[in-house]
C-alpha cells in the first residue's frame with residue numbers, strides 16, 4: 252500500500268507531504284500527540300475523507316487521486332474504532348454477519364459465509380455470547396465483536412483507531428495479544444493509530460511518529476527508541492534525558508566533567524544543539540569516581556526497579572536502577588553512561 256498525499260481543512264493543512272509505502276502484512280503504528288493528524292491519515296486511507304492532493308493506492312489500484320475516489324465499502328479493508336461503533340439492536344452474530352452481506356463478498360456461497368462467521372466468532376471466544384446484544388457485554392467482549400466484524404471478510408488492510416483506549420489497563424494488555432494473534436493469523440496489513448507509546452513499541456513492525464500533520468520519523472521500535480532523529484521523537488517515544496554538553500566530531504563532552512560519550516549513532520540535530528539523548532536505563536548511579544555530579548531528589552519503587560529523579564546542575568534527570576544497591580533521598584551521587 253502506498254500513500255503520497257495531503258489534506259487541507261479550510262486554510263489549515265491537517266496532513267502535509269505524507270509519503271509512505273507499507274509492505275503487505277506490515278503492522279504500522281501511527282503515533283503522535285492529539286491533533287497531529289493520525290485520524291485524518293487513517294480516514295483518508297479508509298475513504299471517509301478525500302485527500303486534497305496526492306494519491307493513495309493499494310497495489311496497482313488507485314483508491315484516491317487522479318480523479319478516482321473508491322467508496323469505503325469497495326475498499327479491501329476492515330475498520331475498528333475507539334468507540335467500538337456497535338449497533339445496540341444487533342446481536343453479536345448479526346454484527347459479524349453484516350460485512351458478509353456487502354457486494355465485495357457476493358462471490359461466496361451462503362454456506363461459506365456462514366462458516367466464516369462461525370469461525371471468527373469461535374476464534375475470538377465469542378461463541379457463548381453470540382446471541383447477546385452489545386448492552387449485555389463487557390467492554391472487552393464488545394471490543395472483540397468490533398474486531399470480529401473487521402476481520403470476518405478477510406480484508407487485506409485493517410485500520411484501527413485507538414482500539415484499546417476505552418479499556419482498563421489489564422484488559423488492554425490481553426487485547427494487545429489478541430490483536431497480535433489476529434495479525435499473525437490473518438496476515439493483514441495493519442495501520443494502528445494510538446497515542447500510547449508503549450502500545451506502539453510493543454506491537455508494531457514500524458512506528459510512524461507524526462507531528463503537526465507531517466511524518467517526523469518512521470522506523471522500527473528499536474530504532475525509534477535507540478536512535479531517535481529529533482528531540483521530539485526522543486522524548487515522545489519514551490522518557491529521555493537531554494544532557495547538555497559540547498560535541499567534538501563524534502565525541503561528546505560535558506563541561507568540567509571527564510565524561511566523554513561516543514556519538515556515532517547520535518543524529519546530527521542533537522550535535523548541532525549540543526545535546527546527548529540518554530534513556531533512563533542508560534545512566535548508572537555511582538557513589539564515587541568520575542561522572543556527572545547529581546543529587547537524588549525523588550525515588551519510586553515499582554517492584555522490579557527503582558525510578559530515581561536527580562537534580563544535575565539546572566537539569567532534572569530520570570534514571571531506572573536495580574534494587575540491589577539503593578540510594579537515599581538527598582544523597583550526592585554521580586551519573587555515568589552505562590550501555
Ligand SMILES: Nc1ncnc2c1ncn2[C@@H]1O[C@H](COP(=O)(O)OP(=O)(O)OP(=O)(O)O)[C@@H](O)[C@H]1O
Nearest residue numbers: 260261265283284285286287288289290291292446
Ligand atoms: N472535519 C474537520 N474540519 C476541520 N478541521 C478538522 C476536521 N477534522 C480534523 N480537523 C483538524 O485536523 C487536525 C488533525 O486532526 P486529527 O483528528 O487527524 O488528529 P489526531 O492526531 O487523530 O488527534 P487525536 O489524537 O486527538 O484524535 C486537527 O487540528 C483537527 O482540529
